[in-house]
Amino acid sequence: MVGMGCHNPPVDTSARPGRATALRMEGRLHVLRELHAGRIATRAELTTRLGLSRASALEITARLREAALVHEEAAPPDGRRGRPTTLLLPHPEGPLVCAVDIAHETWAVAVVELGGAVLARTTGHISSREADSVLNAVRHAVSGQLDEWGQRVRVLSVSVPGTVCGTRVVQASNLRWRDVDLSVLADLPVLAGNDATLSGLAESRRGAAVDADVALHLKIDVGLGGILVVNGAPMTGATGGGGEFGHLPFGDPRRRCLCGAHGCWDTEVDGRALARLAWQEDSAEPRAAAQRVLAAARSGDPAAARAVDSVARAFGRGVGGLVNALDPRLITVSGVATDLLAAAPESFDTAYRAGLIAFQRTSVPPVRASALGEDGSIIGAAETGFDHVLTESGITAWRAR
Template sequence: MTTGVRRGQWQTAADVLARVSRQPGITRAAVARELRLSTGSATEITARLRDVHLLTEAPAPSQGRGRPTTVLRAHPQGPVALALDLRQGSWRSAVVSLDGSFLDQQSKRHRSRRPQVVLGNLQRVVKDTQQQYGERLQVVGLAAPGTIRDNRLMQAPTLDWAELDLETITDLPLLAGNDATLSGVAEARTGAAAGAGTALHLIVEVGIGGTLLIDGVPAQGASGAGGEYGHVPFGDRSRPCPCGARGCWDLEIDGRALARHLKEPAPKDPYGYTEAVLQRTDRAAARAVARVVAALAAGIAGLVNAHDPDVVTLGGLAIPLRAAAESTFEQAYLAGLMNFHRASPPPVLPAAHQPDGPLRGAAALALDYLTAEPFIAGWADRP
């Protein structure tokens, strides 16, 4: 192995691994170009990473004449991460290799939404993965539907959870984040917002959440709770929200709002209720959907005025809601913009990573950990 190698000597290797994790299928020649490495340096660095079981190489498809190159892939004995996506009604998991490949994916619905039961199920997923992969499993990334601070779920109004220690699910390093924020990270890395300097990502499921990303990095706020757009008071100030505030935007753009407009009982499953209403063809349903879409578009315009993004990406139920009343969306969006935005409004695009944006975002957090210089140096120094 390479015991005694100084950590600073792994910095370029970390840059190489970061490219591999964010650009699956990248060739050694492409990495050399992007990092401005000589052919010899690229060959030497990839050899070192191969020696410590981080990368392997395979012949790249022939491009005609010229020196052959190789595709860089995760080593079959290298470290892996576990990505978890906790949702209101279910959870998903995937083992993630250094080249971003998803392995051993699972998805199950909650039999009980009591936090002890749900977190216990996630704990079993982690333990089962540890039994399968042994010491190769090095980190867990988790996306969760609520406000997260220092791996604690501070508040999840849609689940009626508060003040939960998420680190109970594993003794491995845990990197937890809000599901909408991590979905935005996925879009900024490899999705519809890739390359944008400033991007706004919003996702509608039960309520709405999102994140503002600057050069691919989410604006987390002073305590890590940034992006709670669903609790901006864009709604009726007389209406209380489960979060404790009044007039939250959350209450205007999901199944709860649709039920109010249709004068039907509040749904136990707002997500499923929204899907059902979108399948209806009666006029009452169409009017209810139009009102919700108008509230969604007007709020997006307000956030565009506040943040001035290059692009807005939408995930979750925001995509079919908009599609069901496209003209209503466009009218409300343009009407809510300041004059100088209207000539060239930021495009509002569907998210590319549907429906697994939060899972891919959790994987991105974990891969950032595995491709950082301190981890690489520690992995290389193993006995």
């Protein structure tokens, strides 16, 4: 099985093809990646964007059609003189990725084609957070999609709210999972990643951070997670724990976190903090608690408004510290973080700017709300799946299926 977030084994180069063959493969992969990213849509754009001759573009697209990777259709007339171009589209029998999003209360399984379009989607509610119960339900849904789409599905890519190494969930504190193997979900190559990491990847490729070379993403759900994305690649660290920003000691050192540490930032910024500050409640359901407090604040409840203001300041101070340490071009936020910024923008902004070192204040990295919302993690999982498919080995396996 294949995983994300841990050291990869050395690559065997003993049987690599000749240089000319390799260059042709790389050219086709470049076209497929540009098509998948939405940066080309016609053969004319292929020639201009990639600097190809018309003959080379014809040859590459012909090979991709033969391999059931790309389909071409005549573009609608645009009133211009000259020969009309053709649209480049995913092949109707082309490769697919099965993407899974396991959250705290729900799960979703989607089948995605080249270019990111979702062809099918199944969802379910999590009644028991026991790993076996959740994985059995997801495995059944995945099996149904594989029965429908067959060998077109090349990889299963899974998003989970926890620390991931390879295909194993090392720790998902809020689900109470430890050392859970996700490779049991399908007899396919399996990839796995943290939900906030994959949300950040999706924002950098298809969302609010597409124009940034270095982007920081932060997601508040049950706790806080995120990722630094550099040139479209998430910085997941040596063992997959990169981006566990919620467990930085930005909180009260007397308060114990579910992860086993004390003083985690998690405990100051999610629904647990909002309920504690507003009504002195200990909440077992942080998402629901966050929405209750935010709604009460909007309705004029002074205690709820003070809690929202306090949590927005705690979030802003932490974001300032991360900007000092990581130097991103911009920050994107999702989940409850988006609601906090909307509810208390001045409190957040004041705390954020106060936490920045002097040179960062001359050009403050902007903070943007997610463009993808709750779909970010499953979109990121699909992106990771296509990173696996759109490789020399992935295309070779596709052609040999």
